[in-house]
Amino acid sequence: MSPELQSLIDLQRIDAALIEARTRIAAHPQKVAEADARLAEAKDVLDQAKDKLRISQEERRALEKEAAVYQGRLAKYKDQQGSVKTNREFQAMGHEIETAQRELSSAEEKVIEHMVGADALAVEITAAEAAFAARQKEITAEKQELDAELAGAEAALAKAQAERGSVASGLPAQTLNIYEGTAKQRKGIALAQATRDGLCSACHVRMRPPVFQNVRANNSIIQCESCRRILYYIPPPPPVPPAVVVK
Ligand SMILES: [Zn+2]
Known part of the structure; x- marks a missing residue:
């Protein structure tokens, strides 16, 4: 085979290596973005679980305040009931007491619901934290691999570019x-x-x-x-x- 034709075959091989290296380099940012997105996904699950607990705690505090109000009202009505003059007034006050009692019970029930729910949410948060930590470890390792892959592609590109220069300069x-x-x-x-x-x-x-x-x-x-x-x-x-x- 003529040296010229052999050089062209070499050039073709080098150019294929250049194309491959450039393709690998071009694919790198997308792969990093995908890894980041998978980490963000796990973080979202954790944040959502934490948000649910925070909202539940806020609602619980509001209900506790409400309960305290009903409790005060109830004490006041009971107090007033003792000093009413007529039977009708006594009955009317009894009705108020009943309503306040019902409202108090309802608020207290909801507080208990939130307490029970908080236990389940705490379990959910622990699981989400563990999943996030595992994902973080996985993504860190993956990014190290991607960095090594990029460095390899860049080295291949530099090598092919140098080779190409010397082969091309030898051709008419x-x-x-x-x-x-x-x-x-x-x-x-x-x-x-x-x-x-x-x-x-x-x-x-x-x-x-x-x-x-x-x-x-x-x-x-x-x-x-x-x-x-x-x-x-x-x-x-x-x-x-x-x-x-x-x-
Ligand atoms: Zn042809």
């Missing part, structure tokens, strides 16, 4: 132009291997026999007449001689 300007132009049109793939039966392996169009013959010689820049990719040929490996058994 005209050849490099053909390569670059075709790569631009063909999503970075400017070369195609010719198959053993004379097809372009990229676009699957059959070469005319004289073209295929020239391609097989691997000593000039020949472009596929259909997709314009530069063609090269890898001959089949020589047949393996049968193993000689020494007795």
